[in-house]
Amino acid sequence: MRLHWPSAAAEWTEALPVGNGRLGAMVFGGTGRSRVQVNDATVWSGTAAGPSRALADVLASGAGPHRLAQVREAIFGGDLERATDLLMSFEGPYSQTFLPYVDLWITLPVGESHGRTLDLATGVVTERMTIGGSDVVRRVWASETTLCVEITGAVPSAVEISTPLREVSRTGLTLVVEIPVDSAPRHEPQVEAPVYGDGERGTVTVKVHSGERWLLTLTSSTTTESSWSGRRHGDHMTLMDACDVRFGDVPDVVDVPDLLSGKDEQLIASVLFAYGRYLLVSSSRPGAPPANLQGIWNGELRPAWSSNYTININTQMNYWAAEVTGLAECHDPLLELLEKLAVTGAEVARSLYGARGWVAHHNTDAWGWSLPVGMGHGAPSWAIWQMGGAWLVQHAWDHYDFARTWSTLERAWPLLRGCAEFCLDWLVEGPDGYLDTCPSTSPENWFLDSSGAPQALSWSVTMDVVLVRAVFERTSALALASGRSDPVLAEISAALPRLRPVPVVDGRLGEWAGDFVEEDPAHRHLSHLVSVHPLGQVVTGTPLGDAAAASLDRRGTGAMGWSWAWKMALRARLGDGETVRALLLEASEAFTGDRHRDAPVDGSEWGGLLPNLFSTHPPFQIDGNFGFTAALAEVVVQSHAGVVDVLPALPAGWSRGSARGLRCRGGLSADITWHDGDISVRLRRLSGDASEVVPVRIGGEVTEIVVTDVVELRGRVSC
DSSP: EEEESSSSSSSSSSSSEEESSSSEEEEEOOSSSEEEEEEEETTTTSSSTTTHHHHHHHHHTTTHHHHEEEEEEEHTTOHHHHHHHHGGGGGGOOOOOOOOOOEEEEEEEEEEEEEEEEEEETTTEEEEEEEEEEEEEEEEEOOOOOEEEEEEESSOEEEEESSSEEEEEEEEEEEEEEOSBOOOTTTTOOOOOOOOOOOOOOEEEEEHHHOEEEEEEEOOOOOEEEGSSOOOOOOOHHHHHEEEEEESSSOOOHHHHHHHHTTTTOOOOOOOOHHHHHHHHHHHOSOOOOOOOOOOOOOOSSSSSGGGTTTHHHHHHHHHEEEEEEETHHHHHHHHHHHHHHHHHHHHHHHHHHOOOOOOEEEEETTTTOOOOSTTOHHHHOOTTTTHHHHHHHHHHHHHHHOOOOOHHHHHHHHHHHHHHHHHHHOOOOTTOEESSSSSSOOOOOEEEEEEEEOOOOOOHHHHHHHHHHHHHHHHHHHHHTTTTOOOHHHHHHHHBBBBBOOOOOTTEOOSOOOOOSSOOOSOOOGGGTTTTSSSOOOOSSSSHHHHHHHHHHHOHHHHHHHHHHHHHHHHTTHHHHHHHHHHHHSSOOOOSSSSOOTTSSSSOOOEEEETTTTESSSSSSSHHHHHHHHHHHHHEEESSSSSSEEOOOOTTTTEEEEEEEEETEEEEEEEEEEETTEEEEEESSSOOOEEEEEEEETTTEEEEEOEEEEEEEEOOOO
């Protein structure tokens, strides 16, 4: 699939992304002086020692196990204002910022650009131009180790390099820059600009081979890159070829302005599925940090929310599509970050809470930040949440569950076990005998107390309990699969029956343990529905599934890219293809507002797609793009409930399509074609237990099979 834009980019939101997981670039194109804005995934403000220093400062302010006991006493006693005041001392500074790096400026004579084409299969941006009556072609791509710009055609050219960071030295086209030691998101009024000091450094070298065809290569080296594994990055084309999903007819070349007119909803679905995979392949490869809030592409010194890792939904959504769409290799950077957090988070768990294991909160960064953030004045609705690690660690389970190999099990076990230890020690017996999480917040949401004032602090919100249960059950499952005997398993067995059941209030899945009044019934976050997607603990056709659907109805439509994507994935899990379709049509409308103004975070102003197909609120956040891919995969195949469910949420009218290489839990790959209700399925064994009995549901009929190599099935579904 190739995507075509008829003109060069006038601004960043029109530029086209390329990347190899380490180097990312936004390609503007055009004749005259044109820009290629470059990022390096290891260029973050801060230093490796930053998290430990911040923890020491928080402890010096009085935070720690003794104050935690006072907080819990205040919450259970109903004094939420006192609890909030006490908790402010637990907040450290903000996690660090993913920064822009350098700009390449390529000057050609002025002429005419005939548009840019992005080939998703190869990751190459091609631009054809006419300059002085001659045909000129420029191609930009990221190879395994370098950023490449190739120009064919006999035209004079010039190359420059600049940086928004502090320049240390320059020798020809080799540039040394200094990276700030501290930064904060632009919404924080007490921090005006990134702070420099004895920080990390980066070196950029550009080489040019000239002639009738000339090739420019850019390489980067930073003092922080050694903190990542340095594993091979992998080949772009192989990763992209692993999976393909198409709804209806898909041309070889898609005109993007025409696509954004909304005339062909199945083509929109096909493009968004492929584009999300392309962005993940380009921004997340072994040996470099994982995809952040903007993937690997950022042009601002103070981007929204520091372009970091927000782990109460956004980072998780970045990777929902990794396993199911054949990109397990792209999942690796997130698992490596988890392994960093298991170290930094252990220090925080022990010192701040007197707990074993490891903890993470609302944000993290490339250094493995695990403290609460907020500088002592961040609202507890988002800053005080101890379950960030408990959600993020589910990705280690998914990596195992899709492959069912010994290596994925051995990687997941210490991460889940350590998280389970923290959860065991975090639980405290509540007034009615249940084991509670306290303090507890439903991320970024508020309820009204008896006086009508908004409050965030409570105990055992639904999301907490669901995540703790998943950690316990999956830790136990890993132990069973590996034949391990571990003392923590007995503790888990004793704690599981004492967790609070998921509440149902007025026929809806409840968000809090108490029957609280919601401040915003249409809130953008759907935290209490994490049991439906991604965890798969609540399934369609059950009372809790019906209660989840009622909660979704109350939340309504609209919001921003990631919220739309989560709603789509939830509706797909509940078998509601028509609402998936309606949400997709909302989310894929061209955004016509001010792209440079940050919209209110409450979802009162809806987002859409930018000219380069990035999802925006605004600002641009890449999680929406990744989430669309994951949700559309759920439309085609699901395997979370122990059954390979084929086309469980296909919208009416999407009567023809195909899928190749979608992955199912247990080590299976599925190829599916459908045409006017006729379905053909081919299941292949990639790994896992070849003797396992696999139930397969097609059109409501379940067939049990054993997949030792390849099995083909046929059936029908209503279209």
